[in-house]
Amino acid sequence: MSEAVEQDLKQLFGEASTIEPLTDEDRMGRRVGGVDLSRPLSPEQAAFIVSLLDEFNLVSFASQDKNGMDVHDLERVANHFGAPIPHPYNYANYADYVKTRAALVQHPIESRTSTAVNQAFPGVIECIPGADSPAVYIVTNLVGSGPEAEPLHVGGQHWHTDIEFQPVPLSTSMFYVQRAPANRNSDEGTWVTNPPREEGFYHPDSPEGLAELRERLPLNGETAYADTAAAYLAFNDDERQMLDAIMVRRRLKVDDPGWLIPLVHTNPRTGRKSLHSPVWASRGKRIAPAEIDGMSPDESRRFLDRLEEQCLQPEFRYDHPHTPGDVTIWSNFATLHDAPPNLRVVNDPGDARLLYRISCKGDVAYQLPRNDNPAWIEENIVPPYVTATV
Numbered sequence: 279m280s281e282a283v284e285q286d287l288k289q290l291f292g293e294a295s296t297i298e299p300l301t302d303e304d305r306m307g308r309r310v311g312g313v314d315l316s317r318p319l320s321p322e323q324a325a326f327i328v329s330l331l332d333e334f335n336l337v338s339f340a341s342q343d344k345n346g347m348d349v350h351d352l353e354r355v356a357n358h359f360g361a362p363i364p365h366p367y368n369y370a371n372y373a374d375y376v377k378t379r380a381a382l383v384q385h386p387i388e389s390r391t392s393t394a395v396n397q398a399f400p401g402v403i404e405c406i407p408g409a410d411s412p413a414v415y416i417v418t419n420l421v422g423s424g425p426e427a428e429p430l431h432v433g434g435q436h437w438h439t440d441i442e443f444q445p446v447p448l449s450t451s452m453f454y455v456q457r458a459p460a461n462r463n464s465d466e467g468t469w470v471t472n473p474p475r476e477e478g479f480y481h482p483d484s485p486e487g488l489a490e491l492r493e494r495l496p497l498n499g500e501t502a503y504a505d506t507a508a509a510y511l512a513f514n515d516d517e518r519q520m521l522d523a524i525m526v527r528r529r530l531k532v533d534d535p536g537w538l539i540p541l542v543h544t545n546p547r548t549g550r551k552s553l554h555s556p557v558w559a560s561r562g563k564r565i566a567p568a569e570i571d572g573m574s575p576d577e578s579r580r581f582l583d584r585l586e587e588q589c590l591q592p593e594f595r596y597d598h599p600h601t602p603g604d605v606t607i608w609s610n611f612a613t614l615h616d617a618p619p620n621l622r623v624v625n626d627p628g629d630a631r632l633l634y635r636i637s638c639k640g641d642v643a644y645q646l647p648r649n650d651n652p653a654w655i656e657e658n659i660v661p662p663y664v665t666a667t668v
């Protein structure tokens with residue numbers, strides 16, 4: 279750890295605060311101890327935390343449950359990194375809003391995800407305050423779960439970047455972990471196994487090496503990450519120059535005209551470059567594949583497969599274990615990630631996953647409340663949402 283970073287941390291958060299690499303000194307990810315995110319951050323503290331993410335791509339803050347942190351606090355932290363975006367699932371009438379701009383209404387209490395979570399193992403697992411904010415997406419396997427439920431085992435997702443397909447993509451996502459699976463159910467001593475893929479999950483012409491790299495997924499409920507800043511840096515000067523000039527067409531549906539976004543993201547604060555979501559079909563059939571400006575769909579796929587293969591090399595990969603009480607923040611511009619093989623329905627609380635995710639975009643703000651231009655919010659935060667209090 280660079281001594282300057284450690285000194286700044288201790289100066290801003292006290293002598294007891296600590297920072298350590300999650301794996302090796304020269305790789306992505308840091309774990310921070312002794313920092314209390316349940317308390318508002320000073321502008322200097324907020325700027326420092328943003329700078330940690332700029333440098334290390336993923337930063338995990340341990341033991342926030344011991345500080346009494348709740349999900350409102352997570353939303354306040356998120357406001358420093360960008361404008362939180364609400365999740366359409368949280369609204370009862372999102373489809374009407376899209377068609378007619380009807381006023382948005384949240385689901386009534388009885389049909390919220392938090393209620394389904396609370397019904398799985400009553401008295402054992404209950405969502406913490408703030409879970410019902412429209413900005414929060416509850417990542418859990420507790421919906422439909424309970425002592426009598428039949429467990430459902432599912433494979434990992436595609437490698438992707440959260441909501442890379444909008445004109446202003448997400449900059450940052452974060453998890454606050456309430457539950458992570460403690461059980462080890464398989465003969466191999468892991469929580470789950472990696473079930474075989476159904477036909478067509480990946481394009482049949484994917485190179486064999488890439489197919490194998492994609493499937494190296496963690497089996498204890500960790501989130502799999504790949505460092506796209508390190509992967510970019512590992513190309514030679516000529517290759518980087520070629521990559522710098524490439525524009526990618528992003529779109530939600532195949533027949534959308536979409537828009538062009540640079541393949542290489544330049545961090546506005548540090549100038550550091552990274553590949554932004556260099557994956558051809560990052561959401562399988564759900565989101566239209568990316569196209570490289572000036573290439574045919576097949577050429578685009580082959581080109582992006584080569585970049586995905588680079589990013590998924592073992593030296594750029596990191597599997598992040600979730601520990602209850604952790605707040606883990608990651609850059610969507612400098613990483614790819616993949617949700618692991620999972621039990622989607624469980625009948626034992628020891629298999630429960632319960633994480634609160636907030637994602638945000640736009641400028642960082644060291645001082646709160648944020649001061650976003652309402653026209654920018656209207657255009658880029660869909661559905662429009664602003665954190666009520668911070």
Ligand SMILES: [Fe+2]
Nearest residue numbers: 438439440615
């Ligand atoms: Fe994701």
